[in-house]
Amino acid sequence: MGSYLVTGGAGFIGSNFVRHLVEHTDHRVVVLDKLTYAARRESLDGLPADRVTLVEGDICDAGLVDRLVAGADVVAHFAAESHNDNSLNDPSPFVQTNLVGTFVLLEAVRKHGVRYHHISTDEVYGDLELDDPDRFHEWTPYNPSSPYSATKAGSDLLVRAWVRSFGVQATLSNCSNNYGPYQHVEKFIPRQITNLIDGVHPKLYGAGQNVRDWIHVDDHNSAVLRIIDAGRIGETYLIGADGEMNNKAVVEMILRLMGHPADAYEHVTDRPGHDLRYAIDSTRLRTELGWTPAYTSFEDGLAATIDWYRDNEAWWRPMKEATEAKYAKSGQ
Ligand code: NAD
Ligand code: TDX
Numbered sequence: 001m002g003s004y005l006v007t008g009g010a011g012f013i014g015s016n017f018v019r020h021l022v023e024h025t026d027h028r029v030v031v032l033d034k035l036t037y038a039a040r041r042e043s044l045d046g047l048p049a050d051r052v053t054l055v056e057g058d059i060c061d062a063g064l065v066d067r068l069v070a071g072a073d074v075v076a077h078f079a080a081e082s083h084n085d086n087s088l089n090d091p092s093p094f095v096q097t098n099l100v101g102t103f104v105l106l107e108a109v110r111k112h113g114v115r116y117h118h119i120s121t122d123e124v125y126g127d128l129e130l131d132d133p134d135r136f137h138e139w140t141p142y143n144p145s146s147p148y149s150a151t152k153a154g155s156d157l158l159v160r161a162w163v164r165s166f167g168v169q170a171t172l173s174n175c176s177n178n179y180g181p182y183q184h185v186e187k188f189i190p191r192q193i194t195n196l197i198d199g200v201h202p203k204l205y206g207a208g209q210n211v212r213d214w215i216h217v218d219d220h221n222s223a224v225l226r227i228i229d230a231g232r233i234g235e236t237y238l239i240g241a242d243g244e245m246n247n248k249a250v251v252e253m254i255l256r257l258m259g260h261p262a263d264a265y266e267h268v269t270d271r272p273g274h275d276l277r278y279a280i281d282s283t284r285l286r287t288e289l290g291w292t293p294a295y296t297s298f299e300d301g302l303a304a305t306i307d308w309y310r311d312n313e314a315w316w317r318p319m320k321e322a323t324e325a326k327y328a329k330s331g332q
Contacts, residue, residue: 008079059101091147098151180217206270208248240280
């Protein structure tokens with residue numbers, strides 16, 4: 001039994017990771033989360049109080065981070081400002097949390113000799129052409145497009161430097177687009193599901209030809225745990241489940257699963273600098289660490305996610321109006 005410090009554990013992927021730890025290990029978990037607009041305390045409801053503790057605080061608070069890291073065996077760093085559209089409106093919290101916050105954590109794990117895993121995104125590699133036969137690999141050069149992805153790329157490079165210069169015991173993972181329960185309604189899939197529940201048409205940016213490589217959040221988290229347990233220190237692992245699909249096809253599938261005509265969506269203003277395609281080659285993770293995704297059908301995972309949003313309106317309803325008001329300002 002060990003002690004995990006999970007940053008961002010009241011957010012989408014972090015809260016699912018805490019559930020995963022509780023179900024699949026006997027570790028104790030301290031969640032450090034600033035409870036920004038993106039967090040829901042309720043995402044941790046029902047978890048055993050003797051295993052999971054929530055500390056409300058900022059990863060940029062060096063004193064607090066130092067105290068929490070001192071008591072941990074492993075730090076799993078999920079906390080971030082995570083939404084591209086927000087980073088285009090105001091990049092400053094992205095620089096602060098994603099870059100400065102990661103620096104503060106690295107200094108603490110360096111001081112206390114604590115194992116660190118850094119959760120990052122495939123967006124650090126930029127984008128691919130639609131007809132490019134290649135995918136992203138661990139050795140693909142960094143070429144981020146948005147303030148969000150640039151700050152994530154910078155944070156990855158800090159981790160690599162702290163491994164090389166100071167011998168920090170760290171691994172990194174870069175994952176593709178996640179879907180599943182507890183995802184904020186600002187993100188593509190939950191936004192469209194909750195729009196349909198509200199009788200509003202799904203909104204496609206531009207022509208909807210942009211491709212994302214979808215993975216269920218539980219598969220992301222099983223991979224993170226596997227890397228923490230068996231990954232090579234200093235190494236980067238790409239996490240993906242061969243789930244490439246363009247946005248129009250995803251919206252059409254949601255419409256069909258929810259009993260609407262497949263063309264009942266609207267085109268809205270495109271995202272500036274919108275990355276065209278992400279695609280992950282996860283061979284290293286699969287061959288070296290023997291990981292495989294449990295969700296083999298995107299359609300089944302999506303249907304279960306739709307059911308979750310239908311059954312958990314009390315969870316998402318408080319975020320919906322403010323989110324749509326923000327989108328309305330940019331014509332989206
Ligand atoms: P999220 O926005 O749902 O959650 C982020 C959490 O971090 C929130 O609970 C928020 O309150 C917390 N947080 C923000 N700033 C903080 C600060 N300064 N101090 C402490 N806590 C703070 O994000 P998510 O989608 O769960 O993403 C989690 C991680 O996974 C991020 O690092 C993101 O870059 C990465 N990632 C996400 C995806 C995806 O598809 N969502 C894919 C690949 C990688
Ligand atoms: O209403 C919408 N309509 C639409 O067409 C929204 C919200 C999005 N989109 C498009 C933009 C993207 O092509 O859908 C795609 C997915 O959009 P997001 O959910 O905003 O995700 P993305 O920008 O791809 O980034 C996500 O995956 C990588 C996460 O938000 C990041 O945190 C992660 O790093």
